[in-house]
Amino acid sequence: MRRWARTLLMIAAYLLTVSCISHVRQPYDASTGAVSAAPAGPFVAARTAVEMQREPALRPNRRNYTVERFRFAATGNNGQPDGTVSGRLFSGRTVGRRPVVIVLPVWGISEYPSKKFTRDLLKRSGGEIDVMLVESEAYLIDWDALTNAATETQFRALAHDTGDRLRDMVMDVRRMVDWLGTQERIDPQRIGVIGFSLSAVVASLTLQHEPRLAAGVVVLGGSNPAEIFAVCTGRPGQVRKAAMQRFGFSPETYLQIFQEGLAGGDSRAYPGRIPDPSRLLFIEATHDHCMTQESRDGLWQALGKPQRISFNFDHRPAFYAMTPLGFNIMGRYTTRFFEQTLTPKP
DSSP: OOHHHHHHHHHHHHHHHHHHHOEEEEOOOGGGOOOOOOOOOTTOSOOOOOOOEEEEEEEEEETTEEEEEEEEEOSSOOSOTTSEEEEEEEEEOSSSOEEEEEEOOBTTTBSHHHHHHHHHHHHHHTTSSEEEEEEOSSOSSOHHHHHTOOSHHHHHHHHHHHHHHHHHHHHHHHHHHHHHTTOTTEEEEEEEEEEETHHHHHHHHHHHHOTTEEEEEEESOOSOHHHHHHHOOSHHHHHHHHHHHHHOOOHHHHHHHHHHHTTTOOGGGOTTOOSOGGGEEEEEETTOSSSOHHHHHHHHHHTTSOEEEEESSOTGGGGGGGSGGGTTHHHHHHHHHHHHHHSOOO
């Protein structure tokens, strides 16, 4: 390789690394004052009890932990082949009741963020914090059906189905909290949740409707999910392009269809429902093309303006801050936050 080419490659790698770790921290300011709690959304309906299936994992023993597979029937259609919520439960071997963190995946796109966070937390906590890692084989949302909808009526129905899936997933996280609260070795006062991208939207809505959650981290999420569908690239962009070409939707009509379909799923509608925003961590990407500035600001404000960390990158590339290339700085922030919040040292 010529010297100039090597130099350009080194400069590019340096700039990418700097972008990954460049960030701004804004601490939680309790002086902003409390906001009257808004009425609850469609996430407080009666829930069916979890009939949990548990079995040893292929590698049941891990340093400081016992590992089991878990599975239970989902509330509604969650896009998974067998219609269940499944994953792995890492139980520490320390004496006494332990806190636990529910880890949500980026359904069907990448399990790297959720699994990397889990590995980091297990290593950092040394068996003092349990982890309930939800895994996925497929998308939560039926992107293929939305892309291939034959009629406008069918498309509108699928937009409502998308809203139902998000609502039911919030209900399933609440059912996990129900189940964890019955486990002898779990401290029901120290349950946390973390979500990434779309699962950050689910985690946010859950935090606003589940007062038993003692801590939460929202990574690259946003409010107003209809807008996310209207501006994001990737699978949402494919759906948008196909629908607008096939049915002649204007951008305004397309947005309205998802506002109707996702009604009740906008976190901005539920301000003041977080008992203690100091127990939340909000992480964003300042150049996020999926979660706009308005969407991110709206979510942060609805969550009570918790501690905010802003990475100077776009949506997907921001996850490099969870890799060695970005010195895993995002991973260190998230694991340290749960450790300090759920297992505070005297």
